[in-house]
Amino acid sequence: MKISNHIRLCLLALAIGYLSSSCKPAAEEDNSIDVVVYGGTSGAVTAAIQAKKMGKSVVLISPDVHLGGLTAGGLGWTDTGKKEVIGGLAREFYQRVYDKYQAEGAWKWEDQADFGNKGQGTPAIDGAFRTMWIFEPHIAEEVFDEWVKELGIELYRDEWLDRESGVTIEDGKITAIRTLGGKEFKGRMFIDATYEGDLMAAAGVSYHVGREATSVYNEEWNGIQTGVFHHRHHFQVLDKQIDPYVIPGDPSSGLLPRISGEDPGVKGEGDRKIQAYCFRTCMSNHPDNRVPFPRPDNYDSTQYELLVRIFDAGWDEWFDKFDMIPNRKTDTNNHGPFSSDNIGMNYEYPEASYERRKEIIKEHEDYQKGLLYFVANDPRVPKKTQEEFKNWGLAKDEFIDNGNWPHQIYVREARRMVGNYVMTENELLRRRPTPESVGMGSYTIDSHNIQRYVDENGHVQNEGDIGVGLPGPYEIAFGSIIPKKEEITNLVVPVAVSASHIAFGSIRMEPVFMILGQSGATAAVMALDKGIPVQDLSYETLKGQLLTDGQVLTMENQIK
The missing domain is CATH 3.50.50.60 (FAD/NAD(P)-binding domain)
Structure with missing residues (x-):
């Protein structure tokens, strides 16, 4: 049996009748x-x-x-x-x-x-x-x-x-x-x-x-938020409503990709759905430090038909979240009714197995890479937008071991502990004091979209975006x-x-x-x-x- 030096010393100390304070318990x-x-x-x-x-x-x-x-x-x-x-x-x-x-x-x-x-x-x-x-x-x-x-x-x-x-x-x-x-x-x-x-x-x-129901913690902005439009990430920003069906006006033709046929639920009720994920892509417009947006192996242009209808409706805000960081690069985030947020495709993620999470992450990567490739190459994209977008590519000197693609998906929300104290909008909005502070927050109360569905008038709509x-x-x-x-x-x-x-x-x-x-x-x-x-x-x-x-x-x- 192997005996550690520590135990040998303690045994020796016992043999001579002295137990050092260094001979601690096991x-x-x-x-x-x-x-x-x-x-x-x-x-x-x-x-x-x-x-x-x-x-x-x-x-x-x-x-x-x-x-x-x-x-x-x-x-x-x-x-x-x-x-x-x-x-x-x-x-x-x-x-x-x-x-x-x-x-x-x-x-x-x-x-x-x-x-x-x-x-x-x-x-x-x-x-x-x-x-x-x-x-x-x-x-x-x-x-x-x-x-x-x-x-x-x-x-x-x-x-x-x-x-x-x-x-x-x-x-x-x-x-x-x-x-x-x-x-x-x-x-x-x-x-x-x-x-x-x-x-x-x-x-x-x-x-x-x-999402908890509003009744759980006596909140206003929790739960399902149908009819609430706080940012410009919904279809109300357009001059006309968007038809959700493959053949416009024909429900029997089926829904366009990435639109849910489920009822969104009742305003204020809770659900098991979470806000959308995306990758914060780092782009460059420097000719010597950009690579073309890659075409995913499983690229399917029909996945972006809804974006075509949004472009056709006159939407021209494609570049509005190309936030500039040093060296002519961007932190590019979701913006608009249809963008990098992969709405409704992450509900399983928080509790999923590692294998299932990898599948979800890969689906998000393929979706977002396909979106960038689509805007850069599909002839249905407005010419002005496409020509400007061709000046951009993925930053060549970022994420070099991952094909210049971010190695971390934006997990905006997953599990949340129910601990000794639950922070709610009531503390953030100062409706009641917060006990025993260990730090401060200050960013706007913010949730990205959680559902994309067909509203009561037969038009496509997003839900869950709160600011x-x-x-x-x-x-x-x-x-x-x-x-x-x-x-x-x-x-x-x-x-x-x-x-x-x-x-x-x-x-x-x-x-x-x-x-x-x-x-x-x-x-x-x-x-x-x-x-x-x-x-x-x-x-x-x-x-x-x-x-x-x-x-x-x-x-x-x-x-x-």
């Missing part, structure tokens, strides 16, 4: 890691960094090959909200991005002076605070990779949680997780920082998928990132947080995930040090550490 000899972080998102990275900075042993287990989630996956036009409430490690990330663009050679495809300084609600480059809010995907990934390496964080890439039997629980605590690759990680505290909430769900924590302004930044409750104590006592969930569908529509922004990742790791470490369930941690104690570490918890300590 629990100290189990090779457990202090904090195990599962996820590859921006929130996962900041959680690992914070735990490491607090002196703990940390392992970051990423199911993704690339770190950073959407922040490094194409979403460079940051959903900033109010930058005054972005502090701590999140702000340091944007400072590190700023530093990257000060380096020689960073502005390869354009002069910085030609870029301008437009950001989303804030200047792209804030010289006074040395922060940069708009950036290229590879720059963000470099920052995350270098940060993790700088701190010596143990990192495992492409390791997927065994969701069937890979979570060991004893006395209400997770003691180990195992991956499909056969690796086991014993730990004292665990953080699920995935978009999908896979570890949370596998551990038996309560969660919700879809509700806020009276100002809002606080996010400590209880929304921790499970109920009776379920698990050593888990923190800073991404698939405890929030209603409509509240999550604002909380789900990448800077907020970084903020909550840091706060969640702080809580985990402090509870570990005290040997208590994370739910029993004194908020006043936690608050003091968060403020010391630069987090913004209320408007009283906003960054000016």
Whole structure:
């Protein structure tokens, strides 16, 4: 039998009648890691960094090959909200991005002076605070990779949680997780920082998928929202109604592709449907740094017949969400009645197997690649739009190991924990106060479309797109990132947080995930040090550490 050096020393100490304080109980000899972080998102990275900075042993287990989630996956036009409430490690990330663009050679495809300084609600480059809010995907990934390496964080890439039997629980605590690759990680505290909430769900924590009825949390903007048109992503923006049938006016001819024949449901009722996903594509109009939009192997132009009818109706907003990031590139997002959002094709995703998720992601990729190829090449596209679009292509120097296509689909919403406290629109709209803030959000309450259907007048319509302004930044409750104590006592969930569908529509922004990742790791470490369930941690104690570490918890300590 193999005996560790530690045990040999303890046996020797016993033999001579002296037991050193270093001869701890077996629990100290189990090779457990202090904090195990599962996820590859921006929130996962900041959680690992914070735990490491607090002196703990940390392992970051990423199911993704690339770190950073959407922040490094194409979403460079940051959903900033109010930058005054972005502090701590999140702000340091944007400072590190700023530093990257000060380096020689960073502005390869354009002069910085030609870029301008437009950001989303804030200047792209804030010289006074040395922060940069708009950036290229590879720059963000470099920052995350270098940060993790700088701190010596143990990192495992492409390791997927065994969701069937890979979570060991004893006395209400997770003691180990195992991956499909056969690796086991014993730990004292665990953080699920995935978009999908896979570890949370596998551990038996309560969660919700879809929209709650308005009656559940006494909300106005949750549930089915037929007849509500807040943005320009619906058919009311057109001068005429669009017929949904293959042969216009003939229901017997069947519906055009990607239109549901199901009843959308009753306004205010809940359902199991989620807002649409897409890829945030990075395009370039520099002749030396673009590649033509690829034609998918299964390309089918009939999938885009609805877009032809929209073009024929006079819609000319194809380029309205080509948001410019440095070096003549874009963060291109969904815009209009028919665009990159693949409405209604992701309902299974949150709880689906890995294999089924891959199929869903591939379908989204084929749809969106086909859409770009269609607009660039199909003769039915308006000539003016097509000629201008031919100046664009995928950025040649982005996502180079994935055919210049983003490696992360935009999981706008999946599982959401039902934890110690549920954030709702009532907290965001200041109808009631939020207890025990661990960070702030400030982005508009926002949901993308969820259904495309035939309305009562026989026309095609989208449903679910919501945009509700806020009276100002809002606080996010400590209880929304921790499970109920009776379920698990050593888990923190800073991404698939405890929030209603409509509240999550604002909380789900990448800077907020970084903020909550840091706060969640702080809580985990402090509870570990005290040997208590994370739910029993004194908020006043936690608050003091968060403020010391630069987090913004209320408007009283906003960054000016």
